[in-house]
Amino acid sequence: MTISVWPDNKPLDVAAIRDLPEGERAEQLKLVAKQVRRLVVQMIDIARAGHIGGDLSVTDALVTAAFGVLNISPETADDPGRDRLILSKGHCAAALYSVLALRGFFPVDDLETFMKPLSKLNGHPNRLKVKGVEANTGPLGHGLPIGVGSAVASKLSGKNWQTFVFTGDGELQEGSNWEAAMTAAHRKLDNLVVIVDRNRLQQGARTEDTASLDPLADKWASFGWEVAEIDGNDTAALLKAFTQNRNGKPLAVIANTLKGKGVSFIEDRVEWHHKVPSKEQVELALKELA
Amino acid sequence: MNAHSSVSNETFDCRVAFSEKLIALAEADPRIVAVCNDSVGSSNLNAFRDRFPDRLINVGIAEQNMVGVAAGLANGGFIPFVCAAGPFLSGRATEQVKADVAYSNYGIVLCAMSPGMAYGELGPTHHSIEDLSWMRAIDNLDVLVPADPEQTKAAMDWAVKSGRPIYMRVGRHKVPSVTPADRDVAFTFGKIDVTGDGSDVALVATGTLVSRALEAQAILAAEGILARVLNVSTIKPIDAETIIKAAKETKGLVVAEEGVLEGGLGAAVSMTLSENHPAKAKFLGVTSFAPTGSNDFLLEHFGLTAKGIADAARKLVG
Numbered sequence: 001m002t003i004s005v006w007p008d009n010k011p012l013d014v015a016a017i018r019d020l021p022e023g024e025r026a027e028q029l030k031l032v033a034k035q036v037r038r039l040v041v042q043m044i045d046i047a048r049a050g051h052i053g054g055d056l057s058v059t060d061a062l063v064t065a066a067f068g069v070l071n072i073s074p075e076t077a078d079d080p081g082r083d084r085l086i087l088s089k090g091h092c093a094a095a096l097y098s099v100l101a102l103r104g105f106f107p108v109d110d111l112e113t114f115m116k117p118l119s120k121l122n123g124h125p126n127r128l129k130v131k132g133v134e135a136n137t138g139p140l141g142h143g144l145p146i147g148v149g150s151a152v153a154s155k156l157s158g159k160n161w162q163t164f165v166f167t168g169d170g171e172l173q174e175g176s177n178w179e180a181a182m183t184a185a186h187r188k189l190d191n192l193v194v195i196v197d198r199n200r201l202q203q204g205a206r207t208e209d210t211a212s213l214d215p216l217a218d219k220w221a222s223f224g225w226e227v228a229e230i231d232g233n234d235t236a237a238l239l240k241a242f243t244q245n246r247n248g249k250p251l252a253v254i255a256n257t258l259k260g261k262g263v264s265f266i267e268d269r270v271e272w273h274h275k276v277p278s279k280e281q282v283e284l285a286l287k288e289l290a
Numbered sequence: 291m292n293a294h295s296s297v298s299n300e301t302f303d304c305r306v307a308f309s310e311k312l313i314a315l316a317e318a319d320p321r322i323v324a325v326c327n328d329s330v331g332s333s334n335l336n337a338f339r340d341r342f343p344d345r346l347i348n349v350g351i352a353e354q355n356m357v358g359v360a361a362g363l364a365n366g367g368f369i370p371f372v373c374a375a376g377p378f379l380s381g382r383a384t385e386q387v388k389a390d391v392a393y394s395n396y397g398i399v400l401c402a403m404s405p406g407m408a409y410g411e412l413g414p415t416h417h418s419i420e421d422l423s424w425m426r427a428i429d430n431l432d433v434l435v436p437a438d439p440e441q442t443k444a445a446m447d448w449a450v451k452s453g454r455p456i457y458m459r460v461g462r463h464k465v466p467s468v469t470p471a472d473r474d475v476a477f478t479f480g481k482i483d484v485t486g487d488g489s490d491v492a493l494v495a496t497g498t499l500v501s502r503a504l505e506a507q508a509i510l511a512a513e514g515i516l517a518r519v520l521n522v523s524t525i526k527p528i529d530a531e532t533i534i535k536a537a538k539e540t541k542g543l544v545v546a547e548e549g550v551l552e553g554g555l556g557a558a559v560s561m562t563l564s565e566n567h568p569a570k571a572k573f574l575g576v577t578s579f580a581p582t583g584s585n586d587f588l589l590e591h592f593g594l595t596a597k598g599i600a601d602a603a604r605k606l607v608g
């Protein structure tokens with residue numbers, strides 16, 4: 001089996017997207033997001049494993065940050081001043097790998113090795129194996145503290161990069177996030193953005209039936225963060241939030257999303273946290289994402 | 291089971307045994323509760339939840355909180371079975387295990403689900419290979435590694451009866467039964483179960499490695515090398531007597547575990563030997579962060595197989 005990407009084999013010039021005017025940028029980002037979703041479905045099909053629900057919900061936010069806003073490229077991968085994208089919800093490595101492959105960090109064909117013996121594409125990302133990965137996540141609640149450290153380093157070094165951290169919503173039940181949230185606000189880290197993939201589902205149930213998070217925007221605001229609550233599957237809304245005025249504070253983007261977004265029979269269903277689609281379901285999914 | 295026959299191909303699920311036993315224990319004793327971290331499915335607690343909805347406390351994805359909550363429940367007269375994936379239970383909540391469970395001397399059963407490299411290709415963050423070292427280092431905490439479903443159930447009986455602070459591994463992948471048919475109980479706290487009386491080499495194993503050691507015993511027997519297999523299902527306190535006896539009656543020991551070598555079963559055996567009866571030994575375990583691969587692939591990768599154990603044994607006695 002081989003991974004297919006871009007309809008009619010006509011790749012977008014992804015490196016150019018960041019320089020487009022905002023409206024056009026949002027439209028192109030939508031196309032990239034669709035490709036990422038197609039890659040995710042194919043990777044999980046080949047590996048017969050993965051976390052499809054969370055991959056599909058976080059895709060638009062990841063794509064918007066990586067291709068629309070941040071200075072992230074293979075050419076600048078070792079540049080000390082590069083922007084940092086940290087996927088704290090590391091179980092969604094397939095989405096991150098797809099983004100990195102489309103951005104040219106490694107060949108798209110390598111995605112076929114996802115979770116295969118000795119592959120660099122482990123089930124959770126490893127910065128020592130894959131350029132573009134900034135943090136070895138997997139245990140939930142690690143990304144934000146690392147992000148805070150990165151944001152402090154950015155200021156201390158005077159290099160002024162941006163740090164974007166993507167967390168799950170269930171993940172916010174880990175206390176480490178709130179410890180980091182306090183540090184970030186205390187230190188006025190206006191170069192730090194946390195994107196909460198608010199799909200309202202965790203591994204075994206709805207967040208609000210497990211350990212409720214609402215009112216989530218108020219929580220971040222009370223911790224001293226600037227807050228934007230938006231449609232997290234809308235690239236235009238994401239672009240706007242990522243570039244909004246932060247008033248000297250760290251910014252929390254509550255990205256309201258659908259877990260499994262883009263594939264009707266996966267959307268908003270708890271059992272699709274890490275279920276693997278059958279061959280027929282893969283075909284259906286790719287049709288819906290055509 | 292015959293000492294020199296290989297283990298049966300039929301395999302059994304420790305998590306199913308765990309789930310059934312937990313429900314049976316809870317039926318008999320209203321003090322028993324389950325505490326988990328968004329791990330109802332992965333800990334096989336669905337049936338428990340349906341039967342005792344009020345007695346399942348799912349705190350969400352919050353392991354430090356989970357173990358602290360268990361201590362509070364124990365303080366309030368309950369017997370918590372804390373059920374979470376091994377890496378996060380032993381790693382994330384280590385200090386709670388030390389201060390709130392062991393130092394506070396609460397009867398809490400910390401059930402480390404899917405231990406060792408059971409999570410295969412999910413990678414080192416999800417491998418629980420340091421847990422035996424970390425947990426052994428904590429005073430007043432018993433550390434159990436049942437090797438099959440019968441042992442799992444018997445260990446749970448013991449846990450409730452003893453009222454002790456306990457850390458217990460619960461395997462994810464199906465395993466052959468390693469409990470000899472003639473045993474009255476599948477698990478005796480603090481006692482190593484010995485299969486065979488071979489005088490060439492002692493194969494000392496725990497958990498998933500026990501069935502592999504039994505296979506190695508058969509491989510070696512075919513070559514005329516006589517081995518005995520020590521199934522260590524209580525890692526702490528260690529059964530020094532049986533280890534010393536094996537050292538005295540054989541030419542050496544091969545120790546195998548699905549975990550790191552620094553501080554686990556091998557370290558316990560090593561200290562026992564050097565203080566009492568220095569002997570030749572070879573230690574097999576997980577020697578680095580694993581590459582990507584399935585559980586079976588990785589066991590193979592680190593030589594944690596019947597062949598790996600037999601090879602080490604041959605070198606020792608040869």
Ligand SMILES: Cc1ncc(C[n+]2csc(CCOP(=O)(O)OP(=O)(O)O)c2C)c(N)n1
Pocket residue numbers: 051053054055057089091138139140141167168169170171172197199201202203259327328351352353378382
């Ligand atoms: C510390 C820790 N505890 C438990 C897990 C197991 N786990 C993996 S994903 C997951 C659910 C995550 O839910 P959420 O953060 O909402 O992510 P999403 O629904 O977007 O996939 C859990 C409990 C883990 N990876 N790390």
